[in-house]
Amino acid sequence: MWIDSKLETQWTQMFNVESIPSIVVLNPGxxxxxVHHTAEVTSDNIMELIEKINSGDSRFIPVKGNQLE
Numbered sequence: 418m419w420i421d422s423k424l425e426t427q428w429t430q431m432f433n434v435e436s437i438p439s440i441v442v443l444n445p446g447x448x449x450x451x452v453h454h455t456a457e458v459t460s461d462n463i464m465e466l467i468e469k470i471n472s473g474d475s476r477f478i479p480v481k482g483n484q485l486e
Contacts, residue, residue, distance in 0.1 A: 418443075431480070442470060450477035 440454035
């Protein structure tokens with residue numbers, strides 16, 4: 418999804434977005450978790466992130482309480 422960081426400041430704070438463009442992957446399952454991509458945004462780095470998630474090597478951060486409301 419796309420987030421307007423100027424309007425959705427709570428989301429950008431929760432995801433620790435410090436620079437733009439930035440990529441965050443949210444797992445919308447029962448236990449909400451996310452992983453923040455910290456490397457430069459390139460197609461190779463995005464593919465590396467996706468491969469890391471698919472292999473189970475990515476470390477997701479749990480969304481605490483009602484941060485998504």
